[in-house]
Amino acid sequence: MPEILRGEKVYLKKGLEEADYPLILRGYTDLEVINYVSFALETVKFKTVQEAKEFTLEVEGQIIFGIYTPEDAFIGYTTLSEFDGKDECEFSIFILDNNYWGKGIGLEVTRIMLAYAFDKLGMRKVVLYTSEYHERAIGLYKKVGFQEKRMIPNDRVIFKNEGWLLSGTILMEIKSKDFIK
Numbered sequence: 001m002p003e004i005l006r007g008e009k010v011y012l013k014k015g016l017e018e019a020d021y022p023l024i025l026r027g028y029t030d031l032e033v034i035n036y037v038s039f040a041l042e043t044v045k046f047k048t049v050q051e052a053k054e055f056t057l058e059v060e061g062q063i064i065f066g067i068y069t070p071e072d073a074f075i076g077y078t079t080l081s082e083f084d085g086k087d088e089c090e091f092s093i094f095i096l097d098n099n100y101w102g103k104g105i106g107l108e109v110t111r112i113m114l115a116y117a118f119d120k121l122g123m124r125k126v127v128l129y130t131s132e133y134h135e136r137a138i139g140l141y142k143k144v145g146f147q148e149k150r151m152i153p154n155d156r157v158i159f160k161n162e163g164w165l166l167s168g169t170i171l172m173e174i175k176s177k178d179f180i181k
């Protein structure tokens with residue numbers, strides 16, 4: 001049985017299933033969903049579920065959990081990666097069905113994953129990278145205790161106001177003692 005982490009709004013299940021990839025393809029190719037993500041320029045061109053699958057397995061790190069509603073609908077995924085034998089890792093979250101945005105699910109998933117990283121995996125620090133324009137994500141991350149550490153100028157291309165534009169990437173990090181549960 002895959003590991004399951006339960007929240008109130010969603011549950012997380014370790015690994016992804018074949019049936020999850022069509023939604024991943026849909027999210028990857030929808031500029032309203034993927035516009036701020038560093039890999040949007042690449043995934044937006046995908047045509048097949050297989051392409052989305054290969055890309056996800058390659059880029060998404062060592063630990064991946066699918067995000068599911070209580071009715072078992074798959075709505076996205078979240079990862080912890082870049083461990084490199086240290087006591088820190090990188091977090092990412094993708095709610096790829098935007099009908100589920102703005103309901104506190106991102107916040108719940110982020111808290112579940114931070115608790116997992118700190119308490120279960122014994123991490124000391126978790127980092128993440130996001131676009132300087134991604135206010136929704138930055139607001140969410142600050143709410144759980146992430147702090148902005150560094151800005152990497154002109155680091156990614158995002159889709160905003162009907163066009164592609166250069167964006168800085170913000171590095172954020174959180175130590176276990178600063179986690180707002």
Ligand SMILES: CC(C)(COP(=O)(O)OP(=O)(O)OC[C@H]1O[C@@H](n2cnc3c(N)ncnc32)[C@H](O)[C@@H]1OP(=O)(O)O)[C@@H](O)C(=O)NCCC(=O)NCCS
Binds near residue numbers: 076104141
């Ligand atoms: C970014 C993402 C994870 C947010 O998830 P979500 O479920 O919509 O977020 P939540 O409903 O949990 O919102 C949590 C908090 O974020 C902040 N927030 C939400 N929308 C915001 C906005 N438009 N501006 C500023 N802050 C915002 C608020 O603090 C909010 O809490 P509140 O509503 O109680 O005040 C989700 O939109 C997503 O996966 N997008 C696609 C992929 C992506 O961009 N991933 C992030 C890559 S870094």
